[in-house]
Amino acid sequence: MQRIYAWLRAHPLLVDSVCTVPVFGLGLLQVVSDTVVPVPRWWWLLIVTLLSLGMALHRVRPMTATALVVIGGLMQLIWDGSLTAANYAMIVALYTAAKSGPRWLSRVGLVTIVAGPAVLLARFPESDDASFRDNVLGFGFLVVLLAIAWVLGDSMRTRRAFYAELEERATRLEFERDQQAQIAAAAERARIARELHDVVAHNVSVMVVQADGAAYAIDASPDKAREALGTIAATGREALAEMRRLLGVLRSQSETGAYVPQPGVDQLGELVDQVRTTGLNVELRVEGVPVELPQSVALTAYRIVQEALTNTRKHAGPDATATVGVGYGEDGLEMEISDDGRGAAAPGDGMGHGLVGMRERVAMLGGRLRTGPSVGGGWSVTAVLPYAGRPVAVSAPAPTRTTLQGAQ
Numbered sequence: 405m406q407r408i409y410a411w412l413r414a415h416p417l418l419v420d421s422v423c424t425v426p427v428f429g430l431g432l433l434q435v436v437s438d439t440v441v442p443v444p445r446w447w448w449l450l451i452v453t454l455l456s457l458g459m460a461l462h463r464v465r466p467m468t469a470t471a472l473v474v475i476g477g478l479m480q481l482i483w484d485g486s487l488t489a490a491n492y493a494m495i496v497a498l499y500t501a502a503k504s505g506p507r508w509l510s511r512v513g514l515v516t517i518v519a520g521p522a523v524l525l526a527r528f529p530e531s532d533d534a535s536f537r538d539n540v541l542g543f544g545f546l547v548v549l550l551a552i553a554w555v556l557g558d559s560m561r562t563r564r565a566f567y568a569e570l571e572e573r574a575t576r577l578e579f580e581r582d583q584q585a586q587i588a589a590a591a592e593r594a595r596i597a598r599e600l601h602d603v604v605a606h607n608v609s610v611m612v613v614q615a616d617g618a619a620y621a622i623d624a625s626p627d628k629a630r631e632a633l634g635t636i637a638a639t640g641r642e643a644l645a646e647m648r649r650l651l652g653v654l655r656s657q658s659e660t661g662a663y664v665p666q667p668g669v670d671q672l673g674e675l676v677d678q679v680r681t682t683g684l685n686v687e688l689r690v691e692g693v694p695v696e697l698p699q700s701v702a703l704t705a706y707r708i709v710q711e712a713l714t715n716t717r718k719h720a721g722p723d724a725t726a727t728v729g730v731g732y733g734e735d736g737l738e739m740e741i742s743d744d745g746r747g748a749a750a751p752g753d754g755m756g757h758g759l760v761g762m763r764e765r766v767a768m769l770g771g772r773l774r775t776g777p778s779v780g781g782g783w784s785v786t787a788v789l790p791y792a793g794r795p796v797a798v799s800a801p802a803p804t805r806t807t808l809q810g811a812q
Contacts, residue, residue: 669702
């Protein structure tokens, strides 16, 4: 059945022509069989032909079909008002105008529901076989019949518009859903990339420094070389634990497993001790009354310090020292990581993933971040993280330092 319906919809002219044949045949039979014809038969034959053509073309050429039906109706009004079977084309044309024609044509059709029969009644108020009263009743019947055709056509127009709107809305929602899924996937990839960078960059840099030290000390000081190798092993195990925790977010929700806790401000001391084993002199200062931090704030604070110290080891130089300051303010956690190394003169690796990751982390919490070289040399990173994810103002930097604004 679906194939039959599809074929019928694909050949509207053929289908309408077949449906027009009985109407044209009945109209032609009426013209031929009527013995008393007040007008020439060719005139009536032309009217029947025009109306039948309008009915056959009403779907493929609606404007042409409407014009043919209107011309046929006017020809009836000029000479004789008798109705034939071919006048059924007027009902079809009115239905088509209301369903798929332009809006102005549909409104004109609405007017002709009353105007057409009214003109016919005014032109032929009486006839030989019908009184004025009978014609008035016929007028009412024609109005009801035409009104039903127009209402059905307009209902089909409204229904099609409603379905088209539903399809458009479904398409738009599907597109928006795909976009949201892509945004969520990109955000998750960015988060995982930040975590991977922070874990790998920090721990691998520590292992590289310790490995270099062990290589130099293996002959002169085997004990120090052994200690460096132990630090490498401990750092590697810590990196593996961090990687297991990070990869845990990729597991399905039905799977369970124990992962190491997320690092936070409480682990900054261990982080500083680990960095000191690489030869970098680091001082940790904590001010204010400690408060319980949300996990996101604590993790972001830890990662900022971790990335800043990693950059200090990589770029500040061999004799640099670093200071990590953490302050518990009224509205947020204030941090400043500075060093007295090369500053802006330090060679870069051209990547900048660490700084981008810091900016993204701080921006997600509604905080503020500033990074840049200091006037007296070195580099400083200043961050303020709101306790509850509320944007907070950043106090102006000290007069002896200038910073390049990072990202908010």
